[in-house]
Amino acid sequence: MTKPERVVLIGVAGDSGCGKSTFLRRLIDLFGEELMTVICLDDYHSLDRKQRKETGITALDPRANNFDLMYEQIKALKEGQAIDKPIYNHETGNIDPPERIEPNHILVVEGLHPLYDERVRELIDFSVYFDISDEVKIAWKIQRDMAERGHRYEDVLAQINSRKPDFTKYIEPQREFADVVLQVLPTNLIKDDKERKVLRVRMLQREGKEGFDPVYLFDEGSSIQWTPCGRKLTCSYPGMQLYYGSDVYYGRYVSVLEVDGQFDNLEEVIYIETHLSKTSTKYKGEMTHLLLQHREYPGSNNGTGLFQVLTGLKMRAAYERLTSKEAKLAAKV
Numbered sequence: 360m361t362k363p364e365r366v367v368l369i370g371v372a373g374d375s376g377c378g379k380s381t382f383l384r385r386l387i388d389l390f391g392e393e394l395m396t397v398i399c400l401d402d403y404h405s406l407d408r409k410q411r412k413e414t415g416i417t418a419l420d421p422r423a424n425n426f427d428l429m430y431e432q433i434k435a436l437k438e439g440q441a442i443d444k445p446i447y448n449h450e451t452g453n454i455d456p457p458e459r460i461e462p463n464h465i466l467v468v469e470g471l472h473p474l475y476d477e478r479v480r481e482l483i484d485f486s487v488y489f490d491i492s493d494e495v496k497i498a499w500k501i502q503r504d505m506a507e508r509g510h511r512y513e514d515v516l517a518q519i520n521s522r523k524p525d526f527t528k529y530i531e532p533q534r535e536f537a538d539v540v541l542q543v544l545p546t547n548l549i550k551d552d553k554e555r556k557v558l559r560v561r562m563l564q565r566e567g568k569e570g571f572d573p574v575y576l577f578d579e580g581s582s583i584q585w586t587p588c589g590r591k592l593t594c595s596y597p598g599m600q601l602y603y604g605s606d607v608y609y610g611r612y613v614s615v616l617e618v619d620g621q622f623d624n625l626e627e628v629i630y631i632e633t634h635l636s637k638t639s640t641k642y643k644g645e646m647t648h649l650l651l652q653h654r655e656y657p658g659s660n661n662g663t664g665l666f667q668v669l670t671g672l673k674m675r676a677a678y679e680r681l682t683s684k685e686a687k688l689a690a691k692v
């Protein structure tokens with residue numbers, strides 16, 4: 360591992376089971392494993408599973424997390440110093456002996472609380488929040504925990520419901536601080552869709568952040584509704600709709616890109632890509648190429664995959680900007 364001159368800090372926030380790991384795998388395509396170190400913030404749980412059970416404090420509650428240590432260690436890494444990070448063991452529920460982490464070029468902090476503590480927030484160079492609506496979250500969790508972990512439907516639902524109050528209090532408010540929010544909602548294309556297979560996905564991009572140029576469709580600053588189905592894009596029922604426009608989110612301007620529906624043929628995403636601008640790709644077709652590279656990842660055939668790729672491209676652009684020769688010179692002055 361080469362010693363970084365400038366550590367770029369990326370925050371990936373969201374509840375458990377919201378697609379953070381899938382997104383991180385996409386980030387590796389852009390940065391490579393060598394340059395990137397991921398820290399799961401579960402490692403800063405200060406109460407182990409037994410203590411949380413005894414006190415009735417959930418892992419989402421700030422009282423179950425050591426924010427002082429989180430801040431000190433992330434700051435140290437950003438300043439180029441190695442740390443001894445605790446480990447939360449999800450198998451045993453215990454806090455294991457610490458492990459040594461060396462600073463790396465890109466440091467990703469992912470988990471429940473990357474944007475909760477103001478001091479940590481200040482250190483983060485670019486962030487994303489995964490905002491999955493309850494209906495979709497339930498569908499994903501039920502599908503995973505029942506199929507892969509042998510859980511019963513009622514138990515999965517009860518677990519989601521028991522987390523809800525603390526989720527609303529401590530996790531969701533972090534949306535306000537993210538540079539990109541990925542909202543995943545039920546489709547508008549099917550009335551009362553119970554399956555939650557077809558999704559409406561929105562990418563809210565903060566306006567006015569230095570060095571971050573939001574992606575737009577056709578005409579920057581306009582409001583556009585686009586139904587691309589036809590000769591260039593195959594769309595079976597219920598079709599596909601794109602939207603681009605601006606909005607106010609927590610009192611600040613955001614650019615919104617939306618995809619409702621799913622792609623029948625992933626190769627045809629190139630057609631959408633040619634109508635998007637400021638994607639931060641290095642060559643024509645790179646966005647489509649990145650998506651095709653992992654067509655097996657969940658959400659590759661809808662807006663979740665597409666916007667995860669676009670968010671990754673924006674993170675790469677932020678990294679390149681912050682580590683450019685000019686940026687390094689300016690930091691030294």
Ligand SMILES: Nc1ncnc2c1ncn2[C@@H]1O[C@H](COP(=O)(O)OP(=O)(O)OP(=O)(O)O)[C@@H](O)[C@H]1O
Nearest residue numbers: 374375376377378379380381382499503657658663
């Ligand atoms: N875009 C998607 N479309 C459909 N299902 C998805 C999508 N993203 C995630 N899922 C479902 O949610 C599960 C969890 O995804 P992932 O592991 O990426 O989330 P996570 O936030 O890292 O979760 P955890 O913190 O629990 O590890 C996947 O196994 C899959 O079943």
Ligand SMILES: O=C(CO)[C@H](O)[C@H](O)COP(=O)(O)O
Nearest residue numbers: 375401408418449450452471
């Ligand atoms: O929300 C979570 C983040 O992954 C976990 O529930 C939290 O970390 C506690 O873990 P466990 O349930 O394994 O004790």
